[in-house]
Amino acid sequence: MPATLRNIFRVALRGEALLTNPHFNKGTAFSLEERRDFCLGGRLPSKVATLDEQCQRAYDQLNSQESPLHKNGFLQSLKDQNRVLYFALLSKHLRELIPIIYTPTEADAIANYSHLFRRSEGMYLTFPNQDSMEEDFLEQTRGREIDLVVCSDAEAILGIGDQGVGGIGVRKPPNVISSAKSSIYTLLAGVNPARSLAVTLDVGTDNDSLLNDELYVGWSNKRIRGEEYDAFVDKFVQLVRKYHPHSLLHFEDFGTANAYRLLEKYRNEHAVFNDDIQGTGAVTLAAVMAAIGVTKTKLSDQRFIIYGAGSAGLGVARQIRDAMVLIDGFPVGEANKRFWMIDRYGVIKESLGPSKIRPELEEFTRPDDEWVNVQNSDNQVGLLDAVRQVKPTVLIGCSTHNGAFTEDVIKEMAKGTERPIIFPLSNPSRLVEVDPKDANDWTNGKALLATGSPFPPCKMPNGKNYVIAECNNALIYPGIGFGAVVSKSKTLTDSMIIAATRRLASLSPALKDPDDGLLPDFGDSPGVNLEVAIAVAEQAVEEGRAGIQCQKEDVRRLVTDAQWKPLYAEYVYDANGEKE
Numbered sequence: 001m002p003a004t005l006r007n008i009f010r011v012a013l014r015g016e017a018l019l020t021n022p023h024f025n026k027g028t029a030f031s032l033e034e035r036r037d038f039c040l041g042g043r044l045p046s047k048v049a050t051l052d053e054q055c056q057r058a059y060d061q062l063n064s065q066e067s068p069l070h071k072n073g074f075l076q077s078l079k080d081q082n083r084v085l086y087f088a089l090l091s092k093h094l095r096e097l098i099p100i101i102y103t104p105t106e107a108d109a110i111a112n113y114s115h116l117f118r119r120s121e122g123m124y125l126t127f128p129n130q131d132s133m134e135e136d137f138l139e140q141t142r143g144r145e146i147d148l149v150v151c152s153d154a155e156a157i158l159g160i161g162d163q164g165v166g167g168i169g170v171r172k173p174p175n176v177i178s179s180a181k182s183s184i185y186t187l188l189a190g191v192n193p194a195r196s197l198a199v200t201l202d203v204g205t206d207n208d209s210l211l212n213d214e215l216y217v218g219w220s221n222k223r224i225r226g227e228e229y230d231a232f233v234d235k236f237v238q239l240v241r242k243y244h245p246h247s248l249l250h251f252e253d254f255g256t257a258n259a260y261r262l263l264e265k266y267r268n269e270h271a272v273f274n275d276d277i278q279g280t281g282a283v284t285l286a287a288v289m290a291a292i293g294v295t296k297t298k299l300s301d302q303r304f305i306i307y308g309a310g311s312a313g314l315g316v317a318r319q320i321r322d323a324m325v326l327i328d329g330f331p332v333g334e335a336n337k338r339f340w341m342i343d344r345y346g347v348i349k350e351s352l353g354p355s356k357i358r359p360e361l362e363e364f365t366r367p368d369d370e371w372v373n374v375q376n377s378d379n380q381v382g383l384l385d386a387v388r389q390v391k392p393t394v395l396i397g398c399s400t401h402n403g404a405f406t407e408d409v410i411k412e413m414a415k416g417t418e419r420p421i422i423f424p425l426s427n428p429s430r431l432v433e434v435d436p437k438d439a440n441d442w443t444n445g446k447a448l449l450a451t452g453s454p455f456p457p458c459k460m461p462n463g464k465n466y467v468i469a470e471c472n473n474a475l476i477y478p479g480i481g482f483g484a485v486v487s488k489s490k491t492l493t494d495s496m497i498i499a500a501t502r503r504l505a506s507l508s509p510a511l512k513d514p515d516d517g518l519l520p521d522f523g524d525s526p527g528v529n530l531e532v533a534i535a536v537a538e539q540a541v542e543e544g545r546a547g548i549q550c551q552k553e554d555v556r557r558l559v560t561d562a563q564w565k566p567l568y569a570e571y572v573y574d575a576n577g578e579k580e
């Protein structure tokens, strides 16, 4: 695909084939020479437009769309026509358009935009077709160098659950979550879109409304689990390793149990990354570090209640715990005791037993004798009782339970700590545990807040605006992935992720002004992710994981030079040139 630094590009497509290939199409921006050499003469109106003019026209058209969902559909169609224009437009209006192509609108696109399937994007690997998996994989990737593979089995899409291949015939194609995450890699970190691959692993769905819909475009079958599932995923992972050994393999929105197992299984043999576990852990740790900078306390001084002990909740707990050990020199056992995890059965405590406590949660399981005075008849301890007893300094929501942080909960928390740190992280916006405006009002502006989806600023009692930091893994995962890709890192280590987190935390606006947002604004996210990528690649070089030969001092230039930018290259016809 055309890239900034390769101004001249040899292309083997002509005429209609060129105009209908989104990687090469420039529409009205083809120069007169190109129109002549590529048989485009009669196919375009006469004026040669600049990319800026095309952006302006596309932006005007976008604004005539009435709702975020319609805008999302318009942008998808632009992406299908002209990738450079799509990314150029997004880059120009980043703050405004990220929520349209990504959280929160993307969730609504998956859930609501049924029956409008138009065009597929990326790769679908379906369980019953596994015998031809290698052939299917090579069909789309032969001759291509792939840096990044984003895959999902769509069992736990954001907070909206099992979406099969991604909602019924969604207008945004069913690869929606992997392709949205891939687009963010390009937009915010500079991954070349022609070198990334979005994959849906279709192992069926347990969502009855999908199974009962005859227009469902995925494999209409109950989800495959157990050994058959593992063998299918393994077949795919081994193909990635065989044909693209230096790629980063990103797992998105897998069900919790699979998410943890797969990460542990593959993390020592390939550069794999689970965004919901590691990306969320990293961005949340950065936000916590910024918040304790405001309260002038240490990580190990905090008491954490984490509400929702799935992929994200446990990822957050582990990441913060590891930082406590690394930064404050706290023993692991002591650090674990700073966490109270809550899930559907209340506080995770010993007597819940193995049927309700997944093995990964064991290290954070609380003793029963803590709760003798508070548990209810079901042997469960709810959030309000837990807050009353624990007096948490930090409350994090990853539960998908909208409204769980009630006024009572928030006010109770504010009794026990001067500046409650409250992060309702569930996405999309409609699932947030508390509207940050309410949390701000109920604590008289004392709460330090961050959310997973974008929210407008709140009014502080002094009349100032308080910016609600968007604690979404997109502030860090594109940089983590790109750093691993540029350094050709063989694996992605915990220390590389900590390096990313520290770099992000160092960019917090609250470091300069404690009343400012805890994390950088998403409008600044390309610069932020560049810094993150540099930190990750530097760490990879330093600890000998990098597959490239370079000095740490050279990393900044290498990463910057490797960034793909949405600009048109000049085309020269060559029958042996690029076709895809």
Ligand SMILES: NC(=O)c1ccc[n+]([C@@H]2O[C@H](COP(=O)([O-])OP(=O)(O)OC[C@H]3O[C@@H](n4cnc5c(N)ncnc54)[C@H](O)[C@@H]3O)[C@@H](O)[C@H]2O)c1
Binding pocket: 156, 157, 158, 159, 160, 253, 255, 256, 275, 276, 280, 283, 307, 308, 309, 310, 311, 312, 313, 342, 343, 344, 345, 397, 398, 399, 400, 401, 425, 426, 427, 428, 431, 451, 452, 453, 471, 472, 473, 474
């Ligand atoms: N801000 C971010 O960057 C970010 C990143 C990842 C996930 N998330 C959000 O966090 C939420 C969880 O995602 P996940 O990937 O961990 O999903 P998950 O399915 O792995 O975990 C959700 C957990 O919440 C529990 N839960 C559900 N209802 C509950 C209730 N009423 N009370 C207590 N616990 C309850 C479930 O049992 C499960 O353990 C989603 O809304 C997702 O969008 C946000």
Ligand SMILES: O=C(O)C[C@H](O)C(=O)O
Binding pocket: 102, 103, 157, 158, 159, 253, 275, 276, 426, 427, 452, 472, 473, 474
């Ligand atoms: O997709 C997002 O916005 C963040 C996260 O990966 C999620 O699952 O909610």
Ligand SMILES: [Mg+2]
Binding pocket: 158, 252, 253, 275, 276
């Ligand atoms: Mg996710």
